[in-house]
Amino acid sequence: MKSKILIIGACGQIGSELTFKLRELYGAENVIASDISYSNLDIVNSGIFEIVDAKNYASVKVCVEKYKIDTVYLMAAILSATGEKYPMKAWDLNMESLFHVLNLARAKFIKKVFWPSSIAVFGSTTPKEYTPQYTIMEPSTVYGITKQVGERWCEYYHNKYGVDVRSLRYPGIISWKTLPGGGTTDYAVEIYHKAITDGFYDCFLKEDTMLPMMFMDDAIKATVDIMATKKDNVKIRSSYNLAAISFTPKEVADSIKQHMPDFKMTYHPDYRQEIANSWPKSINDSYARQDWKWKHQFNLKDITQEMLFQLNKKYKASINESK
Numbered sequence: 467m468k469s470k471i472l473i474i475g476a477c478g479q480i481g482s483e484l485t486f487k488l489r490e491l492y493g494a495e496n497v498i499a500s501d502i503s504y505s506n507l508d509i510v511n512s513g514i515f516e517i518v519d520a521k522n523y524a525s526v527k528v529c530v531e532k533y534k535i536d537t538v539y540l541m542a543a544i545l546s547a548t549g550e551k552y553p554m555k556a557w558d559l560n561m562e563s564l565f566h567v568l569n570l571a572r573a574k575f576i577k578k579v580f581w582p583s584s585i586a587v588f589g590s591t592t593p594k595e596y597t598p599q600y601t602i603m604e605p606s607t608v609y610g611i612t613k614q615v616g617e618r619w620c621e622y623y624h625n626k627y628g629v630d631v632r633s634l635r636y637p638g639i640i641s642w643k644t645l646p647g648g649g650t651t652d653y654a655v656e657i658y659h660k661a662i663t664d665g666f667y668d669c670f671l672k673e674d675t676m677l678p679m680m681f682m683d684d685a686i687k688a689t690v691d692i693m694a695t696k697k698d699n700v701k702i703r704s705s706y707n708l709a710a711i712s713f714t715p716k717e718v719a720d721s722i723k724q725h726m727p728d729f730k731m732t733y734h735p736d737y738r739q740e741i742a743n744s745w746p747k748s749i750n751d752s753y754a755r756q757d758w759k760w761k762h763q764f765n766l767k768d769i770t771q772e773m774l775f776q777l778n779k780k781y782k783a784s785i786n787e788s789k
């Protein structure tokens with residue numbers, strides 16, 4: 467029998483691209499996209515779509531039963547910057563949704579769960595360079611707290627109830643199809659949009675703020691790979707460190723200037739600087755590379771080339787459409 471997949475939070479930055487990829491790999495009829503609203507029409511109109519409220523156990527369960535789902539990707543979350551504005555909302559969404567999915571797996575309605583964690587699980591007392599898998603973790607954002615607690619619960623559900631839950635600590639993800647929302651690493655996406663529309667970007671982080679980053683294609687590959695690998699290969703059931711590259715805002719600006727010499731950047735750090743300061747500069751992901759053969763592909767030069775190319779095409783197409 468073919469696996470039936472449900473993506474919760476399919477309209478978001480990672481959820482949307484994951485939906486497209488999973489439909490391509492496993493057949494559109496086997497991949498059900500869901501979200502709290504119809505906020506991404508490309509997703510809503512390109513396959514099966516359901517409204518699911520991740521905070522509501524019954525809402526998730528009804529959808530799981532309706533389509534005989536066996537695998538859930540829980541991509542709904544409030545990220546770091548928005549979480550600082552609405553701490554209780556972030557706590558409620560990020561934790562309740564995880565419990566609902568873990569409990570559905572514990573009750574054997576579903577067999578397999580993917581749940582993303584983040585570099586936000588680390589804090590200012592964590593070693594910053596080449597941060598190890600096992601290290602001090604004292605997250606200072608509500609988002610980071612939810613992810614760290616969530617990791618503990620994932621491991622607990624695996625050890626106690628045999629739940630097959632798999633997880634990755636995503637770094638900042640760069641993509642051109644869907645905008646990110648409410649994160650601290652979002653500057654690394656906005657900068658490409660603004661370079662094309664305005665030739666100028668005012669950055670909310672300082673020029674030398676080094677953070678771990680990854681191109682969407684690599685993030686999707688890691689997600690698909692960890693879910694496809696044999697159960698025994700997944701030795702870490704909290705969440706795997708995952709890395710590709712690290713760069714600063716100035717380095718992105720310089721790489722854009724290679725293509726657009728007139729591009730200008732200014733820096734006005736806001737509350738997100740403090741969040742970025744508490745996170746690692748680079749990540750040691752040797753367990754992922756060892757256990758299920760993770761390997762990234764895209765460096766900053768590749769990312770800049772692809773982002774500028776795709777976004778140029780997208781903006782030109784939308785100008786033509788509005789004519």
Ligand code: SER
Pocket residue numbers: 545546547583584585586609636637638639648649650651652
């Ligand atoms: N991209 C996320 C954020 O900035 C980190 O996981 O909040």
